Amino acid sequence: MKNIITMFRHEFRSRFDLGKKASPKAWSVFFLSATVSLLMYALFLTIIFFITNMLLTGRIEMNYEFLSLATALSMLIQLLASSGALVKSLYFDADNELLLRFPVDGLEIFVAKSAFVFIRNILISLMLGLPFYIFYGITLRLGAGFYIKAVIIAIYISILPFCAANLISAPVMHVVNSVKNKFGLILGILIVLIVLGFSVYMLILKGVLEYMQTQQSAIFSQEVLKTFKTWAARLVPFTFYANILYGKSVFLSLLITGVLSFALGFCSFYLAKHSYYPTILKSLEREKSAFRKKTKNKVRPVFFSLLKTEYLVIFRSFNYSFQYLAMAITAPFMVYFCNDLASNIGDTSVGGRIIPGLTLLVINIFTTIIVSFASTSISRNGNTFYFTKIMPVSYKYQILVKMTLYFIVAALSALVSCTVVGIVFSGEKYGFNVGIVDILSIFAVTVFIIITLTSWAIMADLRSPTFEVNNDGELVQANKNVSLSLIGGSAISVLFGLFTMIFSYIPLKIGDLTLIDGINHVYLCLIGLSFIMAAVSCLLLFLRLDKKYHKLTP
């Protein structure tokens, strides 16, 4: 037991970087991130509130089915989250190799590591599932007893997904291992998953927002709601938890869910006791499994050699592929969905002339996400950072190559996004508010913003790189520079977007002098401003870069 507590404390401290004295700067970044997270959560709660309202006050009574659906959603998300977390923490944790050297039992490592995931599961349940129950209670004006029951059930429902995740984490780990070196396949799967997930999310969000505007459940027809109701009533075992909350066959449902949780818990305990230790040994062995690729000894110019290696290191990493390449490739899909949603709402509430500004905002928000990857460009060197110092290539040139890669990827993504927007949103449906001039101007502004943000991101990493990498040579976690880069990019996107939206309607005048009159003036102004920003940012990045880089030590 003492070993378990010690390992649990170690896991906890390493996850939250406890024990390190944070600087005032680190605290300010923390508070900024916390504020953004709280705002996002507030938005999430608002959406849940409207969904609850929409489903419970509709023409079809589906109170019980709502509880069943909410429980199912919460438990499935917990299952996904805990499966991922368990695979990562149980099998891929960098300290597994270290722990195996100590006189601790495999089961003890298992309990210590999975306890952390279980606590995380409870938190997810309380933050995700509980709001549904609370809004349910508020909408139906239920008494205090329901809320107490809701809190208990929210904790109770985190047991089953956790046990199930324990059971499936071993097979999941085997699948992950088997596709480990199939980089193209991984990237393809990631792209499909992101597009699917985002499409579903945006369709729901669109329905909710339409409902918020019209107070009619436009998203779901009566037939759809009836199908929902039928299926929701059949969602076993989630219905048992809904029964407890709803007050229907409470003792039987408690008995069934209790037996189910105990059975799955027992199986996962049995599996862990007998197979966890050999599985992590095997996993450590597989971690080193690598592909074989016969290549020629080919001479390449320095520029292309650096560019190719930078790309290969990203492409051959699951994490980096996901964070960067998959995001860049799927951005046009996301831009389409977001623009569709924003344009519909903007068009209805403000007018069609808002669409170019919204498009600029949406494209640049996704550009910001893609470009934020550049804020780990130096840190990602990890243990091989020394090599960037000894190679006979100037630091400026090395950074220029990295910038080129980030620019090509982000600019291509933006080009596809602009083309999609140009094709889809230039028609009659959107009042011919987006034309070729708009698209070209938006692309030009985006290109300069890409250069600006890439420079900022690299400058941030140059100022305080973190070289903490795992066994695979990949960054342990995104550093604070990523958050800073995202915040900076979002601010620019919002400012530029708002500027376009406002001044496409209202002329900017100083006395009798009209400075901006119409959208074309707005574009000229933004192209000029973004060009200056790009030029100044590049200058600031490359000015005394060699000196600053030389001072960096791993």
Add this chain to the structure above:
Amino acid sequence: MLKIKNLRKKYSNSSTYSVDNINIELKKGEIFGFLGKNGAGKSTTIKCMTGILPFDEGKIEICGYDIQKQSIKAKLQIGYVPDNHSVIEKLTGREYVNYVADLYRVGEERKERIEYFIKMFSLEEAVDKQIKSYSHGMKQKICIIAALIHNPKLWVLDEPMMGLDPQSMTDIINYMIEHCKKGNTVFFSSHNLDLVKKICDRAAIISDGKIVEELELKANKENKDRLEEIYFAATGIDKDKVSGAVLASGGQR
């Protein structure tokens, strides 16, 4: 070939100099051994020489090029093998060596050289595999091949024999000698006094950041024979304690 003049280096989190007023001059065709206890300043000196670390005072010239002012030209003359043999593990051995060859502007002649080194280090089976699957010793070998691919005038090795099998050690020693015969210079740090005795023309002992002894080995047989004694005296290690421990055990386990 290498001139270090009054080199001083202090880390930002330290109040004392890690390397204090070091002077070394190496000629063409020399093998130079750099000795010292752990933390004496060997790696710091090497990192300053290769351009990894900035330094506070002094001057380092590689083949006449100042490492600070003409860093690219200076770096082109160096082949460096680090002590931690960190390499880009996502690449295959061949991809990595070709990448390094590109950076050092090695032309078509690389083909022959790569195949020669692959054979020399028996890496035929592994060279087309991702480096992350390599053992400690294999990574060290790939580092050595990458350091030699451009036939450097100055070959710098930080603890080069760590993790290598006896055959590879012999191959490296032979190659060091061969490399120097071609008019190049080898600078290596080591804890292995026997190896230094065996192959070095000269050696220096560093203690607390200062060079405390500089020895002719090839030209002075007495220095060679007394190297251990000189080393223990220079680094402040109680020789009697070390030999006493060995004697107490009767030289047996």
